[in-house]
Amino acid sequence: MADPAVAALNSLLRTASIEDHEEALRLANSAIKASKAGSAEQLLAHHTKVVSLLKLDRFEDSLRALAAAGTKLEEQCLLEKTYALYKTGQLDDAEALLGSAPRSSRALQHVAAQVAYRADNFAHAATIYRELAAASDGARYGEENDLRINTQATNAQLEWQGNGHLVPENQRQPGRDELEAFETAYNAACGCIARGDFAKAAVLLKRSKGLCEASEDLADEEKRIELVPIIVQQAYVSAKLGRLDEAASLQKSISLSEVPDASTRALAHNNSLVLKAESNPFMVQRLAQLAPTVTDDDRLFGYQASVLRRNKYIIELQAQKFSGVKRTTANIMANESTSAISADKAGLGVLHAGAHAELQTGKDALRRILPLLDSRPDDVGLLLTIIQLYVQTKNPGAALSLLEAFFKRLETATTPDHADVRYAPGLVALAVSLYRLQGRPAAIRTELAKAAAHWEERQDSSSSSSSTPGSSATSLLREAGIELLGSPNPSDLAVAGAAFDRLLAGAGASRAATAGLVASFATRDFARAEPHLSSLTRVDELAAGVDVATLLGRGVATLPVAAAATSAKRARTSDEGEGEGDAAAAAAGAPAAKRQKKARRPRLPKDYDPSRKPDPERWLPLRDRSTYRPKGRKGRKRAAEATQGGGVGVAGQETLELVGGAGAVRVERAGAAGGAGGAAGKGKKKKGKK
Numbered sequence: 001m002a003d004p005a006v007a008a009l010n011s012l013l014r015t016a017s018i019e020d021h022e023e024a025l026r027l028a029n030s031a032i033k034a035s036k037a038g039s040a041e042q043l044l045a046h047h048t049k050v051v052s053l054l055k056l057d058r059f060e061d062s063l064r065a066l067a068a069a070g071t072k073l074e075e076q077c078l079l080e081k082t083y084a085l086y087k088t089g090q091l092d093d094a095e096a097l098l099g100s101a102p103r104s105s106r107a108l109q110h111v112a113a114q115v116a117y118r119a120d121n122f123a124h125a126a127t128i129y130r131e132l133a134a135a136s137d138g139a140r141y142g143e144e145n146d147l148r149i150n151t152q153a154t155n156a157q158l159e160w161q162g163n164g165h166l167v168p169e170n171q172r173q174p175g176r177d178e179l180e181a182f183e184t185a186y187n188a189a190c191g192c193i194a195r196g197d198f199a200k201a202a203v204l205l206k207r208s209k210g211l212c213e214a215s216e217d218l219a220d221e222e223k224r225i226e227l228v229p230i231i232v233q234q235a236y237v238s239a240k241l242g243r244l245d246e247a248a249s250l251q252k253s254i255s256l257s258e259v260p261d262a263s264t265r266a267l268a269h270n271n272s273l274v275l276k277a278e279s280n281p282f283m284v285q286r287l288a289q290l291a292p293t294v295t296d297d298d299r300l301f302g303y304q305a306s307v308l309r310r311n312k313y314i315i316e317l318q319a320q321k322f323s324g325v326k327r328t329t330a331n332i333m334a335n336e337s338t339s340a341i342s343a344d345k346a347g348l349g350v351l352h353a354g355a356h357a358e359l360q361t362g363k364d365a366l367r368r369i370l371p372l373l374d375s376r377p378d379d380v381g382l383l384l385t386i387i388q389l390y391v392q393t394k395n396p397g398a399a400l401s402l403l404e405a406f407f408k409r410l411e412t413a414t415t416p417d418h419a420d421v422r423y424a425p426g427l428v429a430l431a432v433s434l435y436r437l438q439g440r441p442a443a444i445r446t447e448l449a450k451a452a453a454h455w456e457e458r459q460d461s462s463s464s465s466s467s468t469p470g471s472s473a474t475s476l477l478r479e480a481g482i483e484l485l486g487s488p489n490p491s492d493l494a495v496a497g498a499a500f501d502r503l504l505a506g507a508g509a510s511r512a513a514t515a516g517l518v519a520s521f522a523t524r525d526f527a528r529a530e531p532h533l534s535s536l537t538r539v540d541e542l543a544a545g546v547d548v549a550t551l552l553g554r555g556v557a558t559l560p561v562a563a564a565a566t567s568a569k570r571a572r573t574s575d576e577g578e579g580e581g582d583a584a585a586a587a588a589g590a591p592a593a594k595r596q597k598k599a600r601r602p603r604l605p606k607d608y609d610p611s612r613k614p615d616p617e618r619w620l621p622l623r624d625r626s627t628y629r630p631k632g633r634k635g636r637k638r639a640a641e642a643t644q645g646g647g648v649g650v651a652g653q654e655t656l657e658l659v660g661g662a663g664a665v666r667v668e669r670a671g672a673a674g675g676a677g678g679a680a681g682k683g684k685k686k687k688g689k690k
Helices: 004-013 021-034 040-055 059-069 071-076 078-087 091-099 106-118 122-134 143-161 182-195 198-213 220-240 244-252 262-275 281-288 302-318 322-335 343-357 362-369 380-392 396-411 416-422 425-437 441-461 467-484 490-505 511-521 526-535 548-554 563-576 578-587 633-641 679-683
Strands: 653-657 664-668
Touching: 021 040, 040 059, 040 071, 040 078, 059 071, 059 078, 071 078, 078 091, 078 106, 091 106, 106 122, 106 143, 122 143, 143 182, 143 302, 182 198, 182 220, 198 220, 220 244, 220 262, 244 262, 262 281, 262 302, 281 302, 302 322, 302 343, 322 343, 343 362, 343 380, 362 380, 380 396, 380 425, 396 416, 396 425, 416 441, 425 441, 425 467, 441 467, 441 490, 467 490, 467 511, 490 511, 511 526
Parallel strands: none
Antiparallel strands: 653 664
């Protein structure tokens, strides 16, 4: 006869639904004690205990119960153990357990997607959710709504991570179904925030808040918990839109002590510091130390933790804790294995440079941080800081020379990582900006062509898209193709065509890419451009309603030439010679008029008074002016002896004035031939006493 505790447990498990998990846990413990060790009844009781602990959110206790029950139960409770590891933040162990699973059920796939989501592996999570949505035959009631919500959340995280190209185009914009539930409206708003569309995000957040408040399926306490992240995002969006008073009001409506999640509480605390009108940096630094601690089971995402860490060091810099920031950031950069071009590592390099400069700017800051390049030549953050300071001090030439030297050093390296740093989209964009500032279009085309060729080769050689090539190829190839279309060089047009061809084959397909492909091959290989002509609007449709004769009669408007481009062109013309400059001007249809020399602007002293007559002796040295009066008795005596037109001071001598007013010297006067003072006089000897 079965034990009464085991019979009671079986009766409870046969009920339609179990809501009293404490009762289930109590009966399971009783059945474990009463049943025989290793029996099927005891195994069922252990399984019930583990599930009850999970329902009661006692995840660590459930892991201990699994370990105490033995390996047989662990093999049977693979889903429960993976979920408990996920909830306790042991993501590596959960991924290892999922990898060793012989087969993946639909429930295990959901847990695997959640594990990948919390581990910042959003691309893998999105893949799992797409597979679950495609195989909807085994879906349960309500699973479709959960899949839509989780897919939207994953897409928003991909946008924040910089991998928006992995999001399908049909999932970028919210549809009508997404506006019917507050969860989907909130996730759609997060996607707009990640793309920088804050106006649309504000509308979607308002819709999400209204739906949450009007929901009949949630209790008042549940509504309060669900509204906290919505209000936090509303405050952030209002701040980004410049509505600071509204953002501060929304932030004050949140009670940080009532926020259940530690991660949400930390973010709200950080936003309150930003919006707080506190001018004392030492008080802000003291308030920042009161931020809540985030544990592993409720940890921040990677980009959130990076922003909070940077904000912490910025606050410490404002509080003049320079030595501490220098030491901490140097240790982090030395120990972290992230890429040198990652935003996190570059930000730390900027903060380290700011600590060395002690928040100075201009030439003083350059003098402090330039020597750091010798010991940290691959620090991208330090390099960008120095380049920014050069640009601020109106020295773009030095900035470009420093960047080109950095590029040459990376080009000599043989590792692929250095090549990726060399052609990083941000650094390529910086080089293009500096070249454009100096009016060097040929250098711009060369730089973009080399960058496009590099990333095309990297994508061809590796099927797995890492974060850097995958996220950068679309924008870089598009800009490179557009710039290279204006080149007369056939090789540049070939690179542009290959770039647009790559865009059309991948996630960067658009009408602009199609038009670029047609423009690249129209004059060289019409067969490759012809299949895409039907997808473009015909020229006669574009020009319909345009009066060409009237436009030609009014003339062609020309854009003003930038000052930097004009000076660069003038320098090239002077180098090439006047004849070539006139020939180029005649070929362009412009008159070869002789340039007039621009009159220099007169430089006047600060205390210049036009009513006063200038001193006519202002160009003479001070001692040569008529108003010069030397000091002292000896000085006056020398001045009297050096007076121009004065008599001889001593008989037989005369005073000669030195050039420039340097004084005077006495020389003996030469006598006339045969005179008393002449040579004849020298021949006479004076008689002495005998």
